Amino acid sequence: MRCPFCAHDDSQVKDSRPTEDSTSIRRRRQCSSCGARFTTFERVQLREVVVVKSGDRREPFDRSKIEQSVALACRKRGVEQERIDQLISGIQRQVETAGDGEIRSERIGEMVMNGLHQIDTVAYIRFASVYRDFSEARDFEEFASTVHEAAQVEQAAK
Numbered sequence: 765m766r767c768p769f770c771a772h773d774d775s776q777v778k779d780s781r782p783t784e785d786s787t788s789i790r791r792r793r794q795c796s797s798c799g800a801r802f803t804t805f806e807r808v809q810l811r812e813v814v815v816v817k818s819g820d821r822r823e824p825f826d827r828s829k830i831e832q833s834v835a836l837a838c839r840k841r842g843v844e845q846e847r848i849d850q851l852i853s854g855i856q857r858q859v860e861t862a863g864d865g866e867i868r869s870e871r872i873g874e875m876v877m878n879g880l881h882q883i884d885t886v887a888y889i890r891f892a893s894v895y896r897d898f899s900e901a902r903d904f905e906e907f908a909s910t911v912h913e914a915a916q917v918e919q920a921a922k
Contacts, residue, residue: 765793765804772797784846787853813859814866825867827856830876837891841884851879885911 765775772795779792788807794800813825830852838848855875859867873895880888889908898904 767795767798767800768802769800770795770798775802783849785850785853787857807853807856811860811865815872816866816868818869822866825856825859827852830855830872833891833894834876834880834887837880837887838884841887843884843887847883851876851883855879881911885915 766773767775774796775793776796777791778794778801780789782789783805788805791804791806793802793804795802807827814822815825816822831848834848834852855872858875859872862871877888877892877895880891889904889911892898892907893904896903896907898907
């Protein structure tokens with residue numbers, strides 16, 4: 765594997781172990797040229813999935829887009845990285861096993877929102893504000909109010 769520091773093509777695996785959710789393998793590598801150490805992850809890809817965007821534009825599914833948006837929503841929230849990785853791996857599995865190799869971007873957004881709702885309410889609202897394109901403070905207030913009401917109903921049911 766190419767070194768991200770010096771771009772040399774040869775590196776050695778120093779340590780290899782499955783992640784906690786067993787959906788990938790974490791490998792520690794060392795560059796044989798500059799000696800730098802770096803981490804790589806190996807994941808199973810069940811099949812190529814095409815995401816159907818608005819306007820019927822199509823592009824390959826890209827896990828890193830979900831990783832970036834979830835990381836931004838969870839920033840400074842104290843959500844453990846392992847929990848975020850589990851969420852993203854679960855969404856990726858759902859995407860790769862659903863349907864005929866195509867999935868609408870709206871469906872992926874709903875999967876992310878459902879997952880974030882289980883992890884952290886503030887991260888959920890942050891993600892929803894971008895995903896649902898909130899334009900005014902009133903949009904936040906209305907959405908937060910529905911989230912709060914749903915939480916109260918959930919608490920009362922327990």
